[in-house]
Amino acid sequence: MADKxxxxxxxxxxxxxxxxxxxLKDISMEVYKGEVVCVIGPSGSGKSTFLRCLNRLEKATAGxxxxxxxxxxxxxxxxxxxxxxxxxVFQHFxxxxxxxxxxxxxxxxxxxxxxxxxxxxxxxxxxxxxxxxSEKEASYPSQLSxxxxxxxxxxxxxxxxxxxxxxxxxxxxxxxxxxxxxxxxMKDLAAxxxxxxxxxxxxGFAREVCDRVxxxxxxxxxxxxxxxxxxLNPKEERTIDFLNKVL
Amino acid sequence: MIKxxxxxxxxxxxxxxxxxxxxxxxxxxxxxxxMIFGIMGVLKNRVCNVISQVFVDVIRGVPMxxxxxxxxxxxxxxxxxxxxxxxxxxxxxxxxxxCLALNCGAYMAEIVRAGILSxxxxxxEAARSLGLTYGMAMRKVVLxxxxxxxxxxxxxxxxxxxxxxxxxxxxxxxxLVNTAKNVQANTFMSFQTWAIVGVMYLIVITILSxxxxxxERRLNVGR
Numbered sequence: 001m002a003d004k005x006x007x008x009x010x011x012x013x014x015x016x017x018x019x020x021x022x023x024l025k026d027i028s029m030e031v032y033k034g035e036v037v038c039v040i041g042p043s044g045s046g047k048s049t050f051l052r053c054l055n056r057l058e059k060a061t062a063g064x065x066x067x068x069x070x071x072x073x074x075x076x077x078x079x080x081x082x083x084x085x086x087x088x089v090f091q092h093f094x095x096x097x098x099x100x101x102x103x104x105x106x107x108x109x110x111x112x113x114x115x116x117x118x119x120x121x122x123x124x125x126x127x128x129x130x131x132x133x134s135e136k137e138a139s140y141p142s143q144l145s146x147x148x149x150x151x152x153x154x155x156x157x158x159x160x161x162x163x164x165x166x167x168x169x170x171x172x173x174x175x176x177x178x179x180x181x182x183x184x185x186m187k188d189l190a191a192x193x194x195x196x197x198x199x200x201x202x203x204g205f206a207r208e209v210c211d212r213v214x215x216x217x218x219x220x221x222x223x224x225x226x227x228x229x230x231x232l233n234p235k236e237e238r239t240i241d242f243l244n245k246v247l
Numbered sequence: 248m249i250k251x252x253x254x255x256x257x258x259x260x261x262x263x264x265x266x267x268x269x270x271x272x273x274x275x276x277x278x279x280x281x282m283i284f285g286i287m288g289v290l291k292n293r294v295c296n297v298i299s300q301v302f303v304d305v306i307r308g309v310p311m312x313x314x315x316x317x318x319x320x321x322x323x324x325x326x327x328x329x330x331x332x333x334x335x336x337x338x339x340x341x342x343x344x345x346c347l348a349l350n351c352g353a354y355m356a357e358i359v360r361a362g363i364l365s366x367x368x369x370x371x372e373a374a375r376s377l378g379l380t381y382g383m384a385m386r387k388v389v390l391x392x393x394x395x396x397x398x399x400x401x402x403x404x405x406x407x408x409x410x411x412x413x414x415x416x417x418x419x420x421x422x423l424v425n426t427a428k429n430v431q432a433n434t435f436m437s438f439q440t441w442a443i444v445g446v447m448y449l450i451v452i453t454i455l456s457x458x459x460x461x462x463e464r465r466l467n468v469g470r
Contacts, residue, residue, distance in 0.1 A: 057372055084378035094373035098391040107387060108377035153373075160377055 002035035002211050007066075008164055008195045009054060014063035016049055023049045025219035027063070031164075034193045038206040038227075041216035042242055047199045050216065051168050054197065055079075055086045067164070084112060087157025091169040093149040095141035101128070101152055102137040105159045114160065127155035131185050147178030151185055158189075165189065167198040203247060207231050215239045248439045255430045262426035263447055269340065269422055270409040273347025277408065280348055281355020286385075288360040299356060306353035311414050315346045319418040339420035346415065351408045358400045362393035395466060402459040406452055423447065 009031040016024040023046045031037050039047045052058040053065060056072050056079050065072050067082050096104050105124035110117055128134050131151035141149055150170055157165060167186065171179045183205050190196060190209050200206060206213055206227055213230040215223045215238075223236045234240045288299035306314070319342035326333040337345075366389050374384035416425035427444045431437050 055376055057376060080375075080378045080380055083376055086376070088373075088376035090369060090373060092367075092369055094367070094369035096370060096373070096388050098388065098395075108374075108379055111383050111387065112378055157377070 003033040006033035007031070008033050008035075008068060009197070010064075010066040011054075012064045012066075014050070014053060014065060015061045016046070016053060016058060017061045023219055024053070024061075027219075027221055029214065029221060029224070031195060031197060033195055035211045036190045036194075036196045036198065036209055037212045037214060038210040039197065039199045039214045039216060040201070040203070040206060040242075041222075045216045046219045047216045048168055051166050051197060051199050054166055055083050055088055057088075084108075084114070084160055085163045087154075087160060087162035087165040089150070089153050089157055089165065089167045089170045091172050093141070093146070093153045093173075095144075095149055095152055095156070097141050100138055100140050101133070101144075104141070104152065105156050108156075109159055112160075120159070124155070124159055127158050128152075130158075130188075131155045132181075145178060146174045147181045150174065150178075150182045154182075154185055154189070164195045164197070167196065167200070169199050169201065171200070171202055201246065203231060203243075215242065217242070248436075248443070251430065251434060251436060251439050251443060255434075258426060259423065259430070259443065259447065262421060262423045263451065265420070266409070266412050266422040267451070269343050269347065269412045269415065269420065270405075272340075272344045273351055273412070274405060274408055276344065276348035277351035277355050280352030281359050284352065284356035285359025285363065288356060289363045299360070303353045303356050306349055311346065311350050311411060312417060314350060315342065315415055315418050318342045318346050339415070339418050342418055343412070343415040343420045347408060347411065350411065351404060354404055354407075355401075358397050358404060359393070362397035362400075363389060365396050366392045398459075398463050398466065402456060402463070405459070406456060409452060409455070410448070 007030050009029075011027055011029050014024055014027040015022070027050060039050065041047050049058055053060050054067070060073050063073065067086065070077055070082055072079060072082055095101075096107065099107060102121065102124055105127060106117070106120040109115055109120040109123070114120070115123070125134065125137065128137055131154060133148060133151055133155070136144060136148065136152070141152070144152065154165075154170075170186070171182050174182065179202070183202065186196070186198070186205075187209055198206075198210070208227075210227050212224060213227050214221055215230055215234075215236070217238050223230055223234060223239045230239065231243065234243060284299045284302050287295040288303075290296065309317075319337060319339065322342075323335045323337055326335045370388050370392065371384055374388045375381070379387070412422050413424040416422060416428070419425065423444060427440055431440045434440065
């Protein structure tokens with residue numbers, strides 16, 4: 001459950017342009033410790049760009065983003081240190097194709113000297129067990145199904161023992177029968193108190209698991225609140241329009 | 248034909264050895280040059296991109312025979328006569344190696360650049376999102392995948408370089424073509440001489456391309 005006394009992510013007046021295209025116009029929000037926030041909205045609304053700004057895969061054009069006590073929009077911030085504490089899961093999994101599953105999980109902890117090789121391997125095995133894929137540690141990514149790849153991707157992020165997890169449409173590239181297994185892993189993670197920001201089209205999941213839903217459109221946050229408020233009793237016309245189309 | 252083989256066989260084989268030596272030396276430095284300029288071509292740094300592009304354009308835009316003359320005759324003349332005070336000489340092997348390395352290096356740079364760009368951007372993003380630096384991500388994730396896709400083009404380039412050594416006969420390096428010219432001059436048997444030389448190239452290149460195919464197949468295991 002969310003602990004409102006500790007702010008994990010604080011975004012102030014974030015703007016992001018790609019050349020002449022304004023993708024994010026004026027975003028302000030915060031995420032508390034242990035909170036699960038779902039970001040929904042039509043495609044092109046800027047939700048993925050917003051998420052990618054949170055670990056500076058996209059550089060903010062203007063505004064300020066605080067991760068814990070660190071301002072990641074400041075020039076002298078070592079972004080690599082900050083990223084060690086923010087796990088990210090991508091729509092297309094992005095497992096390292098040249099490495100087997102175990103090496104996918106241990107690469108970053110070992111390279112960044114977070115722990116010894118032995119510790120990294122034992123933690124990687126724990127994480128694989130957690131996502132139910134212990135028997136796959138010697139396989140290569142190309143040998144796994146989409147759902148399995150995404151569970152490995154989540155395990156890989158968890159091996160860095162992050163404080164925050166970002167999910168960028170984690171189930172959008174999956175066959176329908178594989179969505180459930182990935183959502184289950186995410187539910188377990190939420191139940192353990194992980195702080196999560198999830199861009200998703202899974203309205204059922206948003207309603208069931210999220211503490212707060214943010215509806216974005218046209219580069220702005222149009223509406224935010226509990227799933228009850230936003231998904232069941234939306235006030236804004238654009239939210240109602242969108243929900244009518246997807247539900 | 249028999250006479251050429253019995254009398255000049257050893258001489259031609261030694262010349263073939265020199266051809267291979269020159270090709271390998273040229274290729275070795277070409278790999279280094281290609282890696283450096285290829286990576287400079289993909290860095291997020293305008294200056295590096297421009298340097299890489301200019302290098303590739305200049306070398307590709309000049310015929311190798313001109314480059315060979317320029318390095319062998321032009322460069323020492325520049326230092327010794329135009330600037331003055333130097334007494335620089337380049338051996339045919341040194342000039343030939345530099346020439347091959349530059350020429351092949353430019354093509355290798357393009358192969359490396361294209362190879363890196365062929366790796367999905369998501370691989371780099373995933374590595375960076377875990378906290379790895381750009382260099383670590385490049386070394387551990389992107390380059391290993393890029394090199395795999397580069398291998399077939401790389402083999403092709405290797406064969407081209409081996410054949411290009413024949414151009415360096417013009418600066419007097421006693422490689423296979425240059426030696427064969429002498430054999431022809433001594434025997435007047437041009438048909439037989441050039442047929443033998445052609446077959447010698449063919450055999451070496453076939454062996455190389457076949458064994459390269461085997462290496463390529465081995466590397467693809469587990470993909």
